[in-house]
Amino acid sequence: MAYSTYIFDAYGTLFDVHAAVRRHADRIGPDGQLLSELWRAKQLEYSWVRTLMGAYADFWTLTEQALDFALAKVPSADRTLREALLEAYWHLDCYPEVPGVLKALKARGARLAILSNGSQAMLEAAAKSAALDIVLDEIFSVETIRRFKTDPDVYDLVTTEWRLYPDAISFQSSNRWDIAGATKFGFRTVWINRSNQPDEYFDYAPSLILPDLKQLA
Structure with a gap:
């Protein structure tokens, strides 16, 4: 129909959603896929939790916070790429x-x-x-x-x-x-x-x- x-x-x-990490895969390190999956999972989790709490924050803020968690959770990832990864998410x-x-x-x-x-x-x-x-x-x-x-x-x-x-x-x-x-x-x-x-x-x-x-x- x-x-x-x-x-x-x-x-x-x-x-x-994994294109941002893939774009910098050669510099991120061996755990790039894990980093990307954690970033996405936390991004979604934060949106659900904040809606349940009635404590809205815009999705870009949650995207930043989720990446910070993922970088902290994956110590092999190059943290100096934070800004480049965030910039890639816009495109x-x-x-x-x-x-x-x-x-x-x-x-x-x-x-x-x-x-x-x-x-x-x-x-x-x-x-x-x-x-x-x-x-x-x-x-x-x-x-x-x-x-x-x-x-x-x-x-x-x-x-x-x-x-x-x-x-x-x-x-x-x-x-x-x-x-x-x-x-x-x-x-x-x-x-x-x-x-x-x-x-x-x-x-x-x-x-x-x-x-x-x-x-x-």
Whole structure:
């Protein structure tokens, strides 16, 4: 079934969150993958904990704090790369199929948007760097409500702004927890399982599971 509205999570779905570390892999040391995985895990953990506490901090602050933890946890990593890694996060590579898929959906007349935990500045920079800004109709950031996914109000940003019922929206994310939250909210959900992870949250199953975005086009 073709939809007229496609909403995409940003990090891990459109943009490769491990690209920043990979860009400096030759200088980081042998534990670069571990560093990158810890950085991402703590970034997400901090967003969930702060939402539960009602103590919002923007996603860029959490990204910095998560990297500091990862660098402290991985002593083999070169700490002098901190600023270079943070700078690289503003210009993450998108996955190879992303530009073509988004252009094809746009050519069919679909509306396209990002809905992300990222700050508005981070998302706009990443979209511009990957030349996705020319096909996106909107970038929705949680910054406006100061709560992170999977708070239902995050998903409601789209339905309220675009005056749509949730089931009129196809929502794509590589994060299974995000898919669970969006499914509960009422979106039609597509889990982009890029790393072949086992399923979970079985009571909030996605409508479709794909290895990448290609089949959307």
